[in-house]
Amino acid sequence: MVLEAGVKPYLHTLFSEPCLDKSGKLVGVIVDGKSGRGVIRAKYFVDATGDGDLCYRMCFETYESPRRQPPTTCVYLEGWDSERFHDLLKAHRHEFNIPEGYAWGAKIPGTEIYMLAGTRIYGVNCADINDLTKAEIEGRRQIRAMMDLVRKYGGDYKMGLVSLPATVAIRETRHVKCQYQISDEDAMTGRLFHDAIANGSYRLDTHHQDKPGLTFKYLDGTEVYERTGYPREIGRWRDVTPVNPTFYQVPLRALIPQNSTNVIIAGRMLDASEIAFSGIRVMVNMNQTGEAAGVAAYLALHKNISVSELSSEDVRQTLTKGGSIII
Ligand SMILES: Cc1cc2nc3c(=O)[nH]c(=O)nc-3n(C[C@H](O)[C@H](O)[C@H](O)COP(=O)(O)OP(=O)(O)OC[C@H]3O[C@@H](n4cnc5c(N)ncnc54)[C@H](O)[C@@H]3O)c2cc1C
Known part of the structure; x- marks a missing residue:
């Protein structure tokens, strides 16, 4: 699809530094890759690095949640048996120094292979190279420890490691201060923008x-604390109401960094407070921010205007023409 659209991809290429003209305007990005160092020049840029690397190095204001969500190394396994695995883990995880986190997984459709997202690496900031290195090593150590634990105590239960992902999976690092921060209340009450x-x-x-586990907050006011191997704790974060919102929204302003003329963001570095971010961060929502950022960059280029001058109605109409559901 990328090639069919006429986009020139650069795989195995990392953004390193912004390239500014004398007036301080971003005119290119310095990248490092297999062929060494180079510059990709453009008029408009979308920062989709997850960590907001471009915005951070442009010295745009960024911030981090004090309780940033921890990363996880996933794994593909064969011979998965949820009950036996979790019983063994609960009984012996201390011996193998496996921290208690939260385990989620599913069979890969059409196969007997199980994808487990079951490690948890606490206290690391994956936008920092030292912490990212530590997280990469610790995530793999935890997988190895799980395999060793099953080998030592599993008896006739055999679990095989099929493959590890190329990198640790990162839930959250920096957020970029944008024209609008989506508040927890915005998301929890389904505010329309x-x-x-x-x-x-x-x-x-x-x-x-x-603490271990995770907390789900539903738009109907229900709250569920889940901790693998323990009963769910079900409560409410607000009283019962006759009508509940069924969705929340992301405004374009949460993707336009403050003081930006030609940089837009897409993805998990968007401007959202802690609980709002916890729901918005998932793929189906991130995909929508990517599409909107691309459309916004196209319109700004077409009209030769700053991203701060964009008409949100133009962006919404163009998205609608492209088949997006815009409410
Ligand atoms: C363990 C785990 C389980 C999850 N489970 C689910 C789930 O079940 N369902 C769901 O919908 N969501 C899930 N999520 C959330 C969701 O996957 C992420 O929030 C989402 O993928 C974030 O998308 P993104 O494009 O913003 O960031 P990322 O997916 O992190 O993508 C950022 C990309 O930028 C690249 N990059 C970074 N820095 C640079 C640079 N300097 N130069 C060039 N490239 C760079 C990275 O290599 C990466 O490819 C999960 C997340 C994690 C971590």
């Missing part, structure tokens, strides 16, 4: 940094 470019219905889902 005049410049909405994305709609999400995934429950608010906080993987805890300061």
Whole structure:
């Protein structure tokens, strides 16, 4: 699809530094890759690095949540048996120094292979190279420890490691201060925005940094604390109401960094407070921010205007023409 659209991809290429003209305007990005160092020049840029690397190095204001969601190394396994695995883990995880986190997984459709997202690496900031290195090593150590634990105590239960992913999976690092920060209340009450470019219905889902497990907050006011191997704790974060919102929205302003003329963001570095981010961060929502950022960059280029001058109605109409559901 990328090639069919006439886009020139650069694989195995990392953004390193912004390239500014004398007036301080971003005119290119310095990249490092197999052929060494180079510059990709452009008029408009979309920062989709997850960590907001471009915005950070442009010295745009960024911030981090004090309880940033921890990363996880996933794994493909064969011979998965949820009950036996979790019983063994609960009984012996201390011996193998496996921290208690939250385990989620599913069979890969059409196969007997199980994808487990079951490690948890606490206290690391994956936008920092030292912490990212530590997280990469620790995530793999935890997988190895799980395999060793099953080998030692599993008896006739055999679990095989099929493959590891190329990198640790990162839930959250920096956020970029934008024209608007989506507040927890905005998401929890399903606030509608005049410049909405994305709609999400995934429950608010906080993987805890300061305790095991995760907390789901549903738009109907239900709250569920889940900790693998323990009963669910079900409560409410607000009283019962006759009508509940069924979705929340992402406004275009949460993708336009403050003081930016030609940089837009897409993805998990968007401007959202802690609980709002916990639901908005999922793929179906991030895809919508990517599409909106691309359309916004196209319109700004076409009209030769700053991204701060964009008409959100133009962006919404163009998205609608492209088949997006814009409410
Ligand atoms: C363990 C785990 C389980 C999850 N489970 C689910 C789930 O079940 N369902 C769901 O919908 N969501 C899930 N999520 C959330 C969701 O996957 C992420 O929030 C989402 O993928 C973030 O998308 P993104 O494009 O913003 O960031 P990322 O997916 O992190 O993509 C950023 C990309 O930028 C690249 N990059 C970074 N820095 C640079 C640079 N300097 N130069 C060039 N490239 C760079 C990275 O290599 C990466 O490819 C999960 C997340 C994690 C970590």
